[in-house]
Structure formats: structure tokens, C-alpha cells
Amino acid sequence: MKPAPLHSSAYRETVARALTEDVGSGDITTNSVVDKAREGTAQILAREPLVLCGLPVMREVFSQVDPKLSFTGLMEEGSTCKGPRQPVARVSGSLASILTAERVALNFAQRMSGIATLCREFCSRVGPEASARLVDTRKTTPGLRHLEKYAVRVGGARNHRFGLDDGLMIKDNHIAAAGGIAEAVRRAQRHGHHLLRIQVEVESLKQAIEAAEAGAGALLLDNFSVEELRNMVETLRREAPGVLLEASGGVSLETVAAIAETGVDVISCGAITHQSRAVDLSLQIEAL
Numbered sequence: 001m002k003p004a005p006l007h008s009s010a011y012r013e014t015v016a017r018a019l020t021e022d023v024g025s026g027d028i029t030t031n032s033v034v035d036k037a038r039e040g041t042a043q044i045l046a047r048e049p050l051v052l053c054g055l056p057v058m059r060e061v062f063s064q065v066d067p068k069l070s071f072t073g074l075m076e077e078g079s080t081c082k083g084p085r086q087p088v089a090r091v092s093g094s095l096a097s098i099l100t101a102e103r104v105a106l107n108f109a110q111r112m113s114g115i116a117t118l119c120r121e122f123c124s125r126v127g128p129e130a131s132a133r134l135v136d137t138r139k140t141t142p143g144l145r146h147l148e149k150y151a152v153r154v155g156g157a158r159n160h161r162f163g164l165d166d167g168l169m170i171k172d173n174h175i176a177a178a179g180g181i182a183e184a185v186r187r188a189q190r191h192g193h194h195l196l197r198i199q200v201e202v203e204s205l206k207q208a209i210e211a212a213e214a215g216a217g218a219l220l221l222d223n224f225s226v227e228e229l230r231n232m233v234e235t236l237r238r239e240a241p242g243v244l245l246e247a248s249g250g251v252s253l254e255t256v257a258a259i260a261e262t263g264v265d266v267i268s269c270g271a272i273t274h275q276s277r278a279v280d281l282s283l284q285i286e287a288l
Contacts (some may be wrong), residue, residue, distance in 0.1 A: 002072075002078065003078075003150065003153035003154055004153075005056070005072070006056055006057075006146070006147070006150045007259055008060060010146040010147070010150070010234040011056075011060060011147055012059050012060060012083050012144060012145060013056050014144065014146075014147065015057065015060045015061050015064055015104070015108070016064060016118075017107070017109070017143075018061075018099075018104045018182070019061065019064055019065065021067075022103060022104050022214055023058050023100060023104075025258055027096075027099070027100040027124055028075070030096050030099045030100050032075075034095055034096040034099060035095075035096070036094065036096050037095045038094070038095045038096070039092070039094055039095060039288065040091060040092070040095045040288050041091070041092040041095055041285070041286045042090070042091050042092075042095075042098050042102075042283050042284060042285045043074075043087045043089070043090050043283070043284055043286060044058070044088050044089040044090070044091070044105075044109070044241045044281055044282070044283055045082055045084075045086065045087055045088065045281065045282050045283070045284060046081035046082075046083045046084075046086045046087075046088050046280075046281055047084045047085060047280040047281065047282055048083040048084060048279060048280045049080070049081065049082055049083050049117075049147060050081050050083065050113050050114075050115060050116075050117045050279040050280075050281075051078060051079070051080055051081075051116040051117040051119075051120045051154065051155055052076075052077060052078065052079045052080075052081055052082075052088050052109075052113055052116070053077060053078065053109070053112040053115070053116035053150075053154045053155070054077075054108050054109035054110075054111075054112035054151070055073045055077050055088075055089060055109070055145075056077070056106045056115060057105075057109065057112065058071065058089060058105040058106075058108060058109050059071040059073075059105050061101050062091050062097070062098070062101045062105060062122065063107040064101075065100050065101040065153055066093060066094055066097035066101070068090045068092035068093050068094065068097075069092065069094065069097055069098065069101075070091065070092045070093055071089065071090075071091045072089060072090045072091070073088070073089050074088055074089055074090060074093075074210075075088045077154060078079075078116070078154045078155075079132055080120075083217070083280075088281070091283075095285065096138060096258055097196050098283070098285070102108045102283045105280075105283075106176065106281050106282070108147065108251060108280035109121065109281055110279055110280070110281050111141075111144070111147075111148075111151075111193070111276075111278050112148070112150070112151040112154075113151070113271060113278075113279045114151075114276040114277050114279045115148055115151035115152060115155060115272065115273055115276045116152075116154040116155035116156065116206070116278040117276070117279055118150050118155065118271075118272055118275070118277075119134075119151070119154075119155025119156055119157045119272050120155045120156050120168075121253060122153065122155075122157065122253060122256055122269065122272055123156040123157055124128060124136055124252070125257045126256055126260045126267070127257065127260070128151045130260040130261075131260075131262055131263075131265070132247075132259070132260040132263075132264050132265060132266060132267050132274075133157075133158055133265065133266050133267070134156075134157040134158065134256070134266075134267050134269060135157060135158045135159060135266055135267070135268050135269070136148075136149060136152045136157060136158075136159055136160055136268070136269065136270070136272055136273055136276075137160055137209075137221035137248075137268050137269070137270040137273070138161070138162075138163070139270035139274040140273050140274070141273075143219050144165075149162065149273075152221075152272060152273065156159075157269075157272060160265070160268055167196070167199070168188055168192050168196045168197070168199065168227065169198045169199045169201065169220065170184045170185065170188060170198065170199065170201065170216075171201040172201055173203075175200075181202075181207060182210065182214040183212050184200070185200065185215050185216055186213035186214065186215075186260065186271060187196060189215055196230070197217040197218050197244070198215065198216050198217055198218070199216065199218035199220055199244075199246070200214075200216040200218075200219055200221065201219075201220040201222050202219055202220065202221060202222065203222060203223070205231075205235060205236075208221070208232065208236060208240070209236075209239055209240065211237070212239070212240035212243050213240075214227075216243065217244065218243060218245075218246060219236070219240075219243055219244070219245055219246065219272055220246045220247060220248055221246065221247050221248070221264065222248050222249045223248070223249030223250060223276055224247070224249070225250075226255065226258045226259060226262060229247055229259060229262040229264065230262040230263070232245075233262050233263040233264060235280050237257060237263070244263045244265050244266065245265050245266070246264060246266040246267070247259050247262070247264040247266070247267050247268070248264065248267070248268040248269070249269055251268070251269040251271065252271060
């Protein structure tokens with residue numbers, strides 16, 4: 001199923017800030033050597049295998065630099081590009097405007113496509129038949145969370161909470177500050193509302209059972225080995241039926257399939273955003 005399109009309101013200001021940062025008071029080089037009246041066409045090329053993500057954002061970059069530019073995607077968002085030098089988009093109009101917008105447009109698409117590419121690989125390791133859902137975390141680049149979480153969805157994974165205001169997750173430092181698991185859950189129940197599931201991060205089976213008995217609706221099983229996870233899932237399905245079980249910590253391409261096989265409901269993985277690399281996209285002006 002394709003992810004919902006990313007509305008321009010999620011990135012319009014982000015693009016404007018990026019252009020201000022890059023262009024400043026003007027593109028000195030382009031303004032010096034390129035005739036402003038000269039028009040032409042350039043292609044965006046995938047120079048390696050990747051999952052394409054960020055076409056709407058690239059379009060916004062070119063449009064903000066010059067509304068007269070015409071941007072056309074040559075592949076669908078989420079398509080797999082085999083590379084090298086596979087055309088993914090075309091932009092036509094003022095060559096000066098195209099060159100001024102080039103770097104910012106590519107930066108966004110390279111970052112977003114990198115995340116989508118890594119997510120697609122993680123999802124392939126989990127497999128389509130697995131009951132566990134792969135989700136991201138809040139380990140995102142400051143200011144780019146909307147774009148990076150969208151790229152996660154394009155890659156086939158799902159989103160965890162977007163921010164601190166849309167999920168109730170009690171972690172180890174919350175437990176320490178509140179004076180214990182039961183007290184932390186009690187306070188969450190008093191101040192939360194009925195639509196919020198209370199999740200507690202636990203570091204042992206004892207903590208997991210204590211949290212479930214206190215009223216937690218979800219448990220974050222943090223940094224357990226695959227064998228430990230398997231044993232905990234078996235016990236918790238019996239002792240705390242109905243409680244959602246999420247695994248986190250130590251999730252990599254090498255371990256994610258085995259973690260999914262333990263029977264957890266959710267696997268959260270920060271690596272799909274903070275360890276992804278920017279893929280190689282380039283812009284090339286067609287022969288004039």
C-alpha cells in the first residue's frame with residue numbers, strides 16, 4: 001500500500017530555510033557566468049541502486065527558486081532505481097535557476113532516498129509474512145522529522161510516535177524520577193486520557209510483569225538478546241495477555257529477522273533514520 005502523499009505544508013518552510021542557508025544573497029558563480037535568458041533542460045540521475053523518495057520536495061525547491069521552472073518526475077515515488085545514471089526526473093526552464101536550485105534539491109532527495117532505501121532493505125529481511133511491524137523512532141535530524149518519517153513510510157516501514165505530545169512512553173529515567181514503575185504508571189493514568197496507551201520501557205522480566213500489573217498497555221523490551229526476547233514473549237503472552245510487546249535495541253539488518261521471529265508485535269529501529277546514508281543522485285544539463 002502506498003503511503004499518503006506528503007502535503008506541501010510539511011516542507012514548504014523547510015525548503016525556504018534550506019535555500020536561504022545555501023543561496024544567501026545570491027548565487028555568485030551562476031549569476032556571473034550564466035546568461036539569465038538561457039533556457040534548457042536538466043535530468044536528475046540515480047547513480048546507484050536506490051528507492052526513490054523526495055520528488056515533491058525537489059519540485060518545491062525548483063518552484064521556490066523560480067516558479068516558471070517545469071519539473072517532471074520520470075519515475076513514481078517509491079520506485080526502485082537500478083542505476084547507474086538512471087533518469088528519475090527532468091526540470092526545464094532558466095538554466096541559471098536550475099543551477100541555483102540544484103544542490104538543495106539533491107540534498108533533500110539524497111537524504112530521503114537513503115532512508116527509504118535502507119527501510120526497504122530492513123523490511124525485506126523481516127519478510128511480508130511476519131506479524132511484527134517495523135517502526136522508526138524519534139532519532140531524526142532536527143527540523144527534518146516530517147520528511148524523514150515520510151521516507152520511512154515510502155520505504156515500507158511505519159512510524160512510531162511523531163513527538164513527545166502524541167504518545168505516552170515511560171522510559172528508565174522517567175521511572176527513576178517518579179520513584180518506580182508502579183508510581184510512574186499511576187501518574188500516567190491520572191494525567192493521560194483514555195485514547196493514550198501507556199507504554200513502559202523495561203529491562204527485565206520482573207519489570208515487565210510489574211508494569212503490566214500496574215496497568216501498562218504496551219511494553220518496550222529494550223536491549224535483550226534474541227533468546228531472551230523469545231523467552232520473555234512466551235512468558236508475557238501467558239502472564240499479560242493483550243499487552244503489546246515492542247522490541248528495541250540491537251536491531252540491525254543482521255538481527256531484525258530473528259527478532260521478528262520471537263513473536264513481538266513491533267520492532268522499533270533508530271538505525272533506519274540515523275544510520276542511513278545519502279544515496280548518489282546528480283543533476284546533468286542536457287546537450288544544448
